[in-house]
Amino acid sequence: MRHFAGDRFDVASAGTHPSILNPNAVAVMREIGIDIAHHQSKGMELLVGQHFDYVITVCDRAKESCPLFPEALSLHHWPLDDPASAQGSPEERTVVFRRVRDDIAARIGRFIDGTRSL
Numbered sequence: 001m002r003h004f005a006g007d008r009f010d011v012a013s014a015g016t017h018p019s020i021l022n023p024n025a026v027a028v029m030r031e032i033g034i035d036i037a038h039h040q041s042k043g044m045e046l047l048v049g050q051h052f053d054y055v056i057t058v059c060d061r062a063k064e065s066c067p068l069f070p071e072a073l074s075l076h077h078w079p080l081d082d083p084a085s086a087q088g089s090p091e092e093r094t095v096v097f098r099r100v101r102d103d104i105a106a107r108i109g110r111f112i113d114g115t116r117s118l
Contacts, residue, residue: 004108004109004112008112012047012050015044018043022084024083024084024093024097025097027094028094028098051071054072054074054075054076055074055076056075056077056078056111057075057077060079078107081099083099083100
């Protein structure tokens, strides 16, 4: 979102089960010119109690365990595969990371277009 929307949104990100930053995520983002190597995996508890205009969950597990953000203007759920759960050879797992990356980029583009008039 930061890459595609610039400073139009104040972006926060967290996971339901934070761990280490996945090296495959870093690699496939670098392929499209986005450096996330300095990012950290953060837990949702850091966001509870904060106000958000938009809340987007990106996998079914997150949707089920995401805390409520009652003051959010808009809640969105994008049912994406969790690429960290991909099975197969390293090459096959990379394909899944790329597919999910590209799906997120397309959804972000549509989201930005849909909020331009607000």
